[in-house]
Every structure is written in structure tokens, then in C-alpha cells.
Amino acid sequence: MAKKFKIVFEIEGGEDVTIFAVGGENVLELAQTANIPIDAPCSGNGTCGKCLVDILENDTKTRCLACQTEICGDAVITVPDAAADYIGNITFEIFETKDSSETGDGSLSHPAYGIAIDIGTTTVSAILVNQQNGEIRAKATTGNAQIRYGADVINRIINQQKPDGIKKLQEAIIRDTILPLLDKLCLATEVEHDRITRLTVAANTTMNHLFLGIDANSIRIEPYEPAFLEFKPYDPASIGINLSADAKMILAPNIGSYVGGDITAGVLAAETPSGKKIYSRPEMSLLIDLGTNGEIVFGNEEFLMACACSAGPAFEGGDISCGMRATNGAIQACVIEKDTLEPTFSIINDFEPVGLCGSGLIDVVAELFRAGAINGKGKFNDKNSPRIRRDEHGSGSYILVFASDSATGKDIIITETDIDNFIRAKGAIFSGIMSLLAPLGFTPADIDDVMIAGGIGGGINIKNAISIGMLPDLPEEKYSYIGNSSLNGAYEMLISTEAEEKVKEIAANMTYIDLSTEQGYMDEFIAACFIPHTNERLFPS
Numbered sequence: 001m002a003k004k005f006k007i008v009f010e011i012e013g014g015e016d017v018t019i020f021a022v023g024g025e026n027v028l029e030l031a032q033t034a035n036i037p038i039d040a041p042c043s044g045n046g047t048c049g050k051c052l053v054d055i056l057e058n059d060t061k062t063r064c065l066a067c068q069t070e071i072c073g074d075a076v077i078t079v080p081d082a083a084a085d086y087i088g089n090i091t092f093e094i095f096e097t098k099d100s101s102e103t104g105d106g107s108l109s110h111p112a113y114g115i116a117i118d119i120g121t122t123t124v125s126a127i128l129v130n131q132q133n134g135e136i137r138a139k140a141t142t143g144n145a146q147i148r149y150g151a152d153v154i155n156r157i158i159n160q161q162k163p164d165g166i167k168k169l170q171e172a173i174i175r176d177t178i179l180p181l182l183d184k185l186c187l188a189t190e191v192e193h194d195r196i197t198r199l200t201v202a203a204n205t206t207m208n209h210l211f212l213g214i215d216a217n218s219i220r221i222e223p224y225e226p227a228f229l230e231f232k233p234y235d236p237a238s239i240g241i242n243l244s245a246d247a248k249m250i251l252a253p254n255i256g257s258y259v260g261g262d263i264t265a266g267v268l269a270a271e272t273p274s275g276k277k278i279y280s281r282p283e284m285s286l287l288i289d290l291g292t293n294g295e296i297v298f299g300n301e302e303f304l305m306a307c308a309c310s311a312g313p314a315f316e317g318g319d320i321s322c323g324m325r326a327t328n329g330a331i332q333a334c335v336i337e338k339d340t341l342e343p344t345f346s347i348i349n350d351f352e353p354v355g356l357c358g359s360g361l362i363d364v365v366a367e368l369f370r371a372g373a374i375n376g377k378g379k380f381n382d383k384n385s386p387r388i389r390r391d392e393h394g395s396g397s398y399i400l401v402f403a404s405d406s407a408t409g410k411d412i413i414i415t416e417t418d419i420d421n422f423i424r425a426k427g428a429i430f431s432g433i434m435s436l437l438a439p440l441g442f443t444p445a446d447i448d449d450v451m452i453a454g455g456i457g458g459g460i461n462i463k464n465a466i467s468i469g470m471l472p473d474l475p476e477e478k479y480s481y482i483g484n485s486s487l488n489g490a491y492e493m494l495i496s497t498e499a500e501e502k503v504k505e506i507a508a509n510m511t512y513i514d515l516s517t518e519q520g521y522m523d524e525f526i527a528a529c530f531i532p533h534t535n536e537r538l539f540p541s
């Protein structure tokens, strides 16, 4: 029998985990098997550099990428707390109840509750709602624990193909993500789990499959069709979510492989600043959901078209060296002084700076471009500043926060690789918009309202997003930031059976455009991978 080595995972901020492994086993795979949260956005391809661990073997400590390292003896492996940006770190809000029945008597003293959940690829949010009056009692948000199986849906699907993969991915989302959120919501509001009678879920197509434990592989192979679009309401206990014995779970329907229930629920909820729904008025609306996938919907009361563009996880902090979710310590807005390149920024909840979330990233790139620090390709110009550094290959980076001022004790930087990833993400969004408009002969000038959704920070600076060519050059008053429209849609489905029906109608009337097969999309994308765009006439202002 092969000799087994003793491996102790020391998790910063957590308890040690001891397991036994044979020589040659991959450290990342071993950690995944033991449910140890190592951040692995590239799913073990060795390209993201985020799975760093310290390995102590024979009195020698080495820092290495977990995914590129094999076990060759007894070892103590220190796992940094980096994954906590994404995993197990629950942010929580409790709202004052106006419900007098809480302290009254009779049946109303124990109202039924409901839970609405938005399962994002990176972030999961849930709210606990009093079903009798629709009041939101508490909200909790955390990282999707599936992040250890890759940052995007493709890597998650690749991982679910491995032995026991579907079970592991389902456990990561239910046992390691959703159940802790529900426990937190119930504990803080003193609501017992068995008082929850309704659960609504808004999730992208892949997340819907992995949540239900259904093979998602058909999503990534031709003809790219999901195993299901709509799922009949059923008992949440059958997937390990124990609520009231008669609790019903409802999923917002998918419309295609890459446009799912998060978007159908998002359309249900999205409103213009004057309170008008996209699907019930003649004016043309554009809804852009900036998540790990960028999804776009265009239309009005007569038609709705939707597409997904592979924006990647940049807007949620993935693929960016100092990227993070929009949570405490994230730089969410930034201005850079043109001559000195000195930044001033706003940080979520005024914490010490930890990293950069999506809205901050848009600002930093726009400000560096405006200050002449980077060119249209995102490369650093020759500018003398202590904030610009070059590595031995000449590749530049900008230091937003020096190590002495950051919460992590390390510089918070943005590198040329980060900017390159960001340019591809913003190029994907803009080319997605153009590809949705063009087939029916529309142009950006035909858009009456643009609603931006997604949890990327405290709203985005529209002027900056236009100046870098991410959004069409339209008057700012046409834009509004509507927050987490998926969660809002799940909330509407929770408190109204009419909304539950409406979301099905929306899904049935929405046309899914698959950009990968759309003629001309690739040309649009390449043209948009420049700041602001290779066709400057599209950005006159």
C-alpha cells in the first residue's frame, strides 16, 4: 500500500485540518476534497496566481501555487485568508421591524416568513421577508463557496465533470454558502427555520443546475442547451434546505445557456427612475447586469432580446490582482490628480483599504487614461511618478495605496495585466450592446433608458464608464443604477404569486441571442478592446 503522508492545513482565521495523502497528490485538489477554501479563480490552470500557500516540509518553508504543487512528504500547509474575501465572510444588515404583530397576539404573532436568494457566480445574497406584510427583516451576503472550483461558470462546469463533482459543487453552494446565510438570517431575527414557508431563487443557468445537483455540461457543449429552462416548484428539503414542512421553492426560469433566472427576475424588477417597468411601456430600455457574466436585455412591451457577453469576473474583483467584492474595505470610487497622479478615493464603510471592487476599477482605469498615465491599449506611458513602477520586463503598474497605508500591509496596485483584463471585460459589454441593437436596425440613439444592475459597488460613475468606452455615449440622465435587480426580482416573486406568473411570461417572451454564433460579434469585440474604442465617432463627447 502506498505510504500516506500527514498533511496539516493551517487556515488563517480558521481551525487546522489534518488529512492523509499519498505522494504526488495535487495540493489544490487535496484542499478541495477536504473543503479547505483556497481561492482558485483559474481552476488550477496555473494562470491566475491566486492559490498561493506556504508549505513547510523538512523545516523549509516555500511559497507556491497550490495547483502546481504535489505532495512529497509530511507537510504543514498555511492557507492565507485571501479566500475569505470571497468565502465565509458574511456581511449582514438587520432592519427595524414596523410589524406590530410581532409583539401582538393571535396568529399574527407568528407570521410566515420567506427567503429570496440571488445566487451569483461570485456573490450570494439572501433576504428574510415577513410574508404577511412584505417587510424585509434582514439581508445577508457572502461569497459563493464554489469559487474554489473556479471563478467563472465554465471552470465550475469543468469541475463538476470530475468524480463526485456535481455533489461537491452542490455542497459548496448549499452546505457551505446558503445554509450559513439562512442560519445567520434566522438567528439574528429570532425566526425559526420552520416558520419559513417560501423560498425564491434567482440564479444564472449554470448556478441553477449546480444548485439543484443537475449535470450542467450541456451548457458548454454544442448546441449549448441547458438541461432545463423552467423548474416546477418543489420541496427545498429534497436538496438539504430544511424549512417549514410545506415550504415551496420557486426558481426564476432560464431562457438559454447563458441568460438565466437572474436576468428574468431582473427584468421583472427593473424600473426606470419614474417607476416604469421595462416590459410594460413602449419606450426602449436597456438593462445591463454587471456580474461575473455581463448580461444585457433590450426591448419594450412588445419584445425583449437578451444576450450574455463573456465579460469575465473583473467587475466582481476576479482576474484583478487586488480585486475584491464590493464589501468592507473595497475602494469603490477614485479620482486621480492629473499632474501628481495622487489618488483620492472612497472606501466602503470607511474601512482601511483592502482592494478594488468593480466600480472603483472603472474609475481607476478612466482616471489613469484621463491623466495620460496609460494609453488606449492600457499600457503605461512614460510618466515620472513614484506611483508608477515597472517590473524587469518593463510592464507597468500603478500603486493606489502603499503597503504602509493598506489594511493588508501590501501595496494595492493595478497592473497592465489587470487593465488588459478589464479592457476585455468592458469591450465585451459594449460589443454585446451593439450586437443586440444591430440585428433589428437600432442604434444607441434609440435607447430611452439604461438601467445598470449588479453588486459592483456604490453605483458606478457613468461619465467614467462612458469615457473608457464601456457604455454608449448617451446623456447621463438616461442612466440609472438599480442595484441588485436579481434579488429584487426574487423578492417580488416571494411576496406575490402574480409576480411568480409574470416572470414566466417574461421568460417566454424573451429572445435569447447567442453571441458566439452571431455574425460580426467578434469584430465588434475586437474593435471595443481599446480605450475608448477604435471607432472614436461612437464616443463624440
Ligand code: FES
Pocket: 039, 040, 041, 042, 043, 044, 045, 046, 047, 048, 049, 050, 051, 065, 066, 067, 068
Ligand atoms: S494559479 Fe492556481 S488556481 Fe489559478
